[in-house]
Amino acid sequence: MKVTGLEPIKKTKWKVYIDEQFAFVLYKGEIVRYEIQEDREISEETVDRIKTEVLTKRAKRRALYLLSRMERTREQLRRRLEQDFYPEDVAESAIRYVESFGYIGDADYARRYISSRQSTKSAWEMKMALLQKGIAKEEVERALKECAPEQKESDTIRRILEKKRFFAETASDAEKKKMQDYLLRKGFHYEEIRQVIQVPFWNT
Numbered sequence: 001m002k003v004t005g006l007e008p009i010k011k012t013k014w015k016v017y018i019d020e021q022f023a024f025v026l027y028k029g030e031i032v033r034y035e036i037q038e039d040r041e042i043s044e045e046t047v048d049r050i051k052t053e054v055l056t057k058r059a060k061r062r063a064l065y066l067l068s069r070m071e072r073t074r075e076q077l078r079r080r081l082e083q084d085f086y087p088e089d090v091a092e093s094a095i096r097y098v099e100s101f102g103y104i105g106d107a108d109y110a111r112r113y114i115s116s117r118q119s120t121k122s123a124w125e126m127k128m129a130l131l132q133k134g135i136a137k138e139e140v141e142r143a144l145k146e147c148a149p150e151q152k153e154s155d156t157i158r159r160i161l162e163k164k165r166f167f168a169e170t171a172s173d174a175e176k177k178k179m180q181d182y183l184l185r186k187g188f189h190y191e192e193i194r195q196v197i198q199v200p201f202w203n204t
Contacts, residue, residue, distance in 0.1 A: 001047070006031070006038050015085065018042060024055055025085040051090055059086045059094035067103050074099075074106050075134020106135045110143035118147065119159050124187030153192040157183060161197065168197040 005017035012028045016036060026036070034046055059081055066072065066080055074095060081091035098104055110130050117126055123144055130140045161168070166179055176197050183193045 001042050001044065003036055003038055003040050003042050006036070018047070022085075023047070024050065024087055024090075026050070026054065030054055051087065055086060055090045056093050059090050060097045062086070063094040063098050064103070067098060071109065071112075072104065073109050073133045073135055074104055077104060078134075106139050107143065109133075110135050110139055111147050114143050114147040119156060120163070122153065122156065122187035128187070153188055154196050157188055157192060157196045160186075166197075171197070 001018050003016065003018055004020050005015075007015040007017070009015060009025065013025060014028065014031060015025055016023045016031070026034075030050075034050055036042065062084060063077060063081060066077060072080070077095055077098070078091055081094060082088065086094070095104070113130060114126055121129075127140050127144065130143075131137060160183070161179070164179075166175075168176065171179070179197055180190075180193050183197075184190065
């Protein structure tokens with residue numbers, strides 16, 4: 001293997017390319033310590049040492065810091081670590097580390113998300129949000145069954161209308177149609193919406 005590029009990010013921070021592929025980011029002192037020079041051979045053993053002695057330790061600290069700022073799913077944490085230029089295997093090692101202490105867990109995340117939002121979001125909306133956060137479909141569906149087994153759409157719709165100060169009794173047909181379209185976009189079923197806001201049978 002050969003170091004084919006050193007690209008500065010900051011004065012003391014550099015991207016290292018090996019065999020024309022981005023490998024990792026090191027500080028200037030680390031580049032000197034591991035004798036990394038452009039167009040110079042680098043052994044697999046040295047790469048492994050860099051990952052073990054430098055990158056994995058740094059990624060673990062970064063993962064803990066990120067989780068201290070906000071709760072994240074496994075996939076969200078992975079994406080963020082990769083955005084910070086950590087190699088895939090290093091990011092995975094850091095994720096397993098924080099998982100071992102119970103700092104992340106997609107099942108618990110999904111249950112907390114649903115419990116805190118089921119009064120203002122449809123089951124479909126919560127499901128789509130959790131899938132986008134990288135939680136497996138099976139985990140999401142299990143959490144929905146556990147946390148919102150008897151969620152009544154009509155009750156959730158009424159709470160949304162109260163929050164928005166929407167009163168079906170005094171709303172015009174145009175206002176009802178606008179609210180209907182809003183609720184449909186949020187994943188509520190047409191029949192449930194119609195019954196709550198007394199909307200005429202418009203085409204959707």
